Amino acid sequence: MKYLVTGGAGFIGSALCHRLMQAPDAHVTVVDKMTYAANPASLEAFAGDSRFCLVKADICDLSRMLELVLHEAPDVIFHLAAETHVDRSIDGAEAFVQTNLIGTFAMLQAARALYERGDKPGFRFVHVSTDEVFGSLGPEGRFDETTAYDPSSPYSATKAGADHLARAWHRTYGLPVLVSNCSNNYGPRQFPEKLIPLMVLNALEGQTLPVYGDGSNVRDWLHVEDHANALVRIAEAGLAGECYAVGGDSEKTNMEIVTLVCELLDARRPGDAPHSRLIEFVEDRPGHDQRYAIDASKIRQDLGWTPRRDFAKGLADTIDWYLANEAWWRPLRDAVYAGDRLGKVRA
Numbered sequence: 001m002k003y004l005v006t007g008g009a010g011f012i013g014s015a016l017c018h019r020l021m022q023a024p025d026a027h028v029t030v031v032d033k034m035t036y037a038a039n040p041a042s043l044e045a046f047a048g049d050s051r052f053c054l055v056k057a058d059i060c061d062l063s064r065m066l067e068l069v070l071h072e073a074p075d076v077i078f079h080l081a082a083e084t085h086v087d088r089s090i091d092g093a094e095a096f097v098q099t100n101l102i103g104t105f106a107m108l109q110a111a112r113a114l115y116e117r118g119d120k121p122g123f124r125f126v127h128v129s130t131d132e133v134f135g136s137l138g139p140e141g142r143f144d145e146t147t148a149y150d151p152s153s154p155y156s157a158t159k160a161g162a163d164h165l166a167r168a169w170h171r172t173y174g175l176p177v178l179v180s181n182c183s184n185n186y187g188p189r190q191f192p193e194k195l196i197p198l199m200v201l202n203a204l205e206g207q208t209l210p211v212y213g214d215g216s217n218v219r220d221w222l223h224v225e226d227h228a229n230a231l232v233r234i235a236e237a238g239l240a241g242e243c244y245a246v247g248g249d250s251e252k253t254n255m256e257i258v259t260l261v262c263e264l265l266d267a268r269r270p271g272d273a274p275h276s277r278l279i280e281f282v283e284d285r286p287g288h289d290q291r292y293a294i295d296a297s298k299i300r301q302d303l304g305w306t307p308r309r310d311f312a313k314g315l316a317d318t319i320d321w322y323l324a325n326e327a328w329w330r331p332l333r334d335a336v337y338a339g340d341r342l343g344k345v346r347a
């Protein structure tokens with residue numbers, strides 16, 4: 001099998017590459033612009049492996065994507081490349097509009113050219129999206145594949161637009177597109193601007209742990225390896241034109257997450273305990289969605305996927321990974337992002 005993974009040097013994309021490369025016959029080409037969010041160290045396990053190739057390119061470059069996709073002729077394109085941080089989208093939405101909308105358009109056009117060439121009848125395009133496209137839930141209910149789109153942030157609005165393009169390329173051109181809408185991921189190799197790695201690294205360095213608003217916002221957490229398995233199942237067995245909601249049945253408030261991180265670090269670094277003394281409530285994110293939760297019945301029943309990772313154990317393993325892999329994150333903290341507040345100003 002030949003796979004092309006856009007955004008493969010990012011958090012979920014690199015986890016997917018590790019999952020795909022477990023199959024001895026898998027060939028993986030990553031297309032990544034290597035933005036601030038990419039880390040070549042996430043893919044160093046495949047250095048020198050003839051089954052793996054990293055192409056530095058911008059998915060917005062339509063002629064380059066056409067040439068690359070037609071030349072590589074993958075069986076599956078997993079499209080993950082995106083600008084992904086909500087706070088950065090509040091400060092500057094343009095890169096989000098470019099990559100998430102124009103870039104998705106270019107990937108769909110390139111995929112269409114390959115599919116219409118006719119020599120890859122089993123071709124599939126897996127468009128990787130988020131539950132944030134559905135907006136905010138109250139205390140009850142969960143998102144599923146029938147939930148209406150209602151995005152709140154520039155990030156989620158561009159992801160919603162990209163989902164609509166992907167669905168339209170199926171309905172209009174018959175491109176075998178499958179869409180996944182997944183909840184919040186955690187695990188190794190996540191860029192330390194996102195909640196869990198930011199809290200872990202700030203706590204390790206004795207910096208404050210900023211909790212937005214009153215910390216009551218709820219997210220449904222899924223280990224990145226479970227997400228990678230879901231994407232593989234969708235590519236293998238999903239129905240073209242269908243969407244799949246993916247989640248871990250693991251709802252936690254942000255405050256619960258930060259408290260758990262502190263407790264796990266107290267056990268590992270007792271000399272600095274209690275790490276909870278570093279918690280500081282800060283001004284909320286503008287347009288902060290209150291709650292996300294996923295009803296993943298469809299992918300569980302139709303595709304036999306189920307999350308394997310228990311959250312408490314998965315979080316402990318994640319913290320241990322950051323403790324053991326300072327060489328992965330230290331250059332990011334020192335030279336790319338030191339943990340300062342983003343996305344505060346209401347436009």
Ligand SMILES: NC(=O)c1ccc[n+]([C@@H]2O[C@H](COP(=O)([O-])OP(=O)(O)OC[C@H]3O[C@@H](n4cnc5c(N)ncnc54)[C@H](O)[C@@H]3O)[C@@H](O)[C@H]2O)c1
Pocket residue numbers: 006007008009010011012013031032033034035036037038039057058059060079080081082083084085099103128129130131159181182183184185186191
């Ligand atoms: N992180 C989550 O919790 C989550 C949940 C559901 C869905 N998703 C979606 O999964 C995908 C991957 O998310 P992530 O958390 O791994 O993101 P990430 O920010 O860690 O990685 C994104 C990758 O895309 C690359 N990229 C950005 N712009 C590009 C461009 N123009 N051309 C080529 N490459 C480009 C970056 O260099 C980076 O390697 C995204 O589409 C995101 O919307 C993320």
